[in-house]
Amino acid sequence: MSDFKGYTGKSLEFLKKNNINVGDFVKISSDITYSGIIMPRYEHSDDKHLALKLKSGYNIGLELEKIEKIEKIQSKEKKSEAKENFEKDPSLPKILLLSTGGTIASKVDYRTGAVTPVLTAEELNSSVPELAEIANVDAEVLFSEYSENITPDHWLKIAEKLDKHSKSDYSGIIIAHGTDTMHYTSSFLSFALSGYPIPIALVGSQRSSDRASSDAALNLIGAVRFLLECNTNGVFVVMHQDENDEAIACHFGTRVRKNHTSKRGAFQTVGGDPAFIVVNDTVYRNNTKEFFKEKTYQPKINLKTNVALVKYHPGYDPELFEKILDMNYQVIIFEGTGLGHVGKTMYDKIQKAHEMGIFLGMTSQCIDGRVRMTVYESGRDLMNLGIIPLEDMIPEVALVKAMWAAGNYDNKEIKKVMLQEIASELSN
């Protein structure tokens, strides 16, 4: 059966002339020689390129005019049969894939060049046929949101869903998630699902799944390999290590940050190496630390959002801080300067906040490194005013932890909980 899905005009003609179908494994001589599977194209694609998925999982676009020769090595039918047999192998481990939206579950609208979320979890799964060779993947759409629109309510939904699967026979769970706020979500799951027995990997992509340069497939394949071979539990963010396609980094979900707007290796473990790296199908462990402090599963799936993040800067208006105090927040997390400072102009208001019973935690806008408030007069002054240094907790993680702590503990317990390591949010 012929399949030229998405190909039109010249590219359709080219495929027909060479008796090549979408899904065929081919060898193409162009500037260099490429081998891979012809991929479908989407509505409104141009007719000047073929999309080819290389063995590495990387998709490329090949310009028709530069193709000197194309040879079919194996037809789609044969590969499908092989896969069918493979998929039924009951000895393969089970993976659950929950989709929440984001670029990894979206495709480019070629009319506008814009990206819209349309792929279902099943489509996502089936778009990466390599997955079926290493695991039986059950896919489910939880919701479909770009991650800038993910709210703490979404965090709760994901956590509740995971809680229901805590005693399942899945070897690992993948959460497909937009990258913008993935590290906020991973932080919440880390605290809410302390001790969760099955390893969890949040996976995203910086380019949508149907684009030639998408990192989605490699990130998903890397995540499955990681989940199957890590021999531990925890909440991880699994993404490209850098711009090349050789290494997939698996970061502790509470020590990671999106540190670049667009490049593939946007996620970095702050102040250290990723906990695990997947290179050429092999999973390497960099870090012997266990992710969760407690071994038993103790879910605490509540939160309160009456928490503010205050990034101090020269010229910060104490009157603005007064406005925040009007909001009756329970916790204020400061992103101070350097080792954990804010200017003297803020002292009066901070004292007032402390007297109001608000928990005041200090992190650093340097992002990397530890706050140390005993070194300078300013730090000691601020501690005297009631600010609690939060070690080397990343500001965004401290914010999420505070929301979680406020939802699960009494006000008087918050200080203890904020300083107590739960899910590798502090590095030693």
Next chain:
Amino acid sequence: MSDFKGYTGKSLEFLKKNNINVGDFVKISSDITYSGIIMPRYEHSDDKHLALKLKSGYNIGLELEKIEKIEKIQSKEKKSEAKENFEKDPSLPKILLLSTGGTIASKVDYRTGAVTPVLTAEELNSSVPELAEIANVDAEVLFSEYSENITPDHWLKIAEKLDKHSKSDYSGIIIAHGTDTMHYTSSFLSFALSGYPIPIALVGSQRSSDRASSDAALNLIGAVRFLLECNTNGVFVVMHQDENDEAIACHFGTRVRKNHTSKRGAFQTVGGDPAFIVVNDTVYRNNTKEFFKEKTYQPKINLKTNVALVKYHPGYDPELFEKILDMNYQVIIFEGTGLGHVGKTMYDKIQKAHEMGIFLGMTSQCIDGRVRMTVYESGRDLMNLGIIPLEDMIPEVALVKAMWAAGNYDNKEIKKVMLQEIASELSN
């Protein structure tokens, strides 16, 4: 004349026995062999160590008990005579050193282990005798503040002082400054003193000048070499490149950030290499870009602080944004997620802010990379609501530029000025 300044007990006895004075150049056999100058110690230092300044400019502490042998290579008197002659050399270029405070101008209180700002600019200058061999340094204290207490008023004072020296015969100007907010100050000076003809280096240290491990001397020496040999103008932050003492990095003052709370190489050029590096007395230029867009000096030394920085995060309360609107700010700079997004829950308030005539600029909390608001629906929605993407301007720099723009331009000119490159705040 004997000089054992700061040495007491065993260490004093050791120096006397070996006929060694503070300032002598010595060779010490310990675990390895060290050569350098015996440095004074401060009140309440212990009596178990000698402080030695190595040729690299690095100070170390040597444990008395481990010293096998000490030899005097050159006495202080001889060195001083040589230096006296050198200092009078009228052919040496002139450098102005303005001190504003910070760790570089502070010392450790050994009673408490805390750091207090006590060194004057003259003391700072004379504590680094190497400077006199390459330049005639005029030193002046502008004020003495830790940089967390530096306010926009201090920025104005520094800029006004520099403005007075714009036609002077100084080959370069050093601003000794605390590191916490050094990149905010360098940004303001970059915009306010567009085209300033003399190169300016902001220099700080991560360890106070009297500590054995201080980076102050090397940073100062590196800055003087840079100023004398850079053959350009601009505002630079000059600090250790990394943990070793071989390279001093000279960053564009609008592309730099303190990215670590404590380590020597805390400052990094965002998304690229430092513009210049000083290695072993040689100044290397990495970047052919001229710092200022305009060649002529056009000072604009005003600012307004009615500008807010809003770091968006999941759970950000739109009501808090409403409170910010109550403050009647002229500009709001967003630190959005990823390519420049905030959640849909904020749309109504953003529209309101736009209708109020507030300039709304978008940067990314990723810090590195460019905002691109045309890729996703969210970005396009936000642009339709009136938010202006600020390319790859660092959030803190955008904030300072906005304060400066608000102080020097009409409201209707702010958009144009914010998008117009002035001092390398945008990378190409």
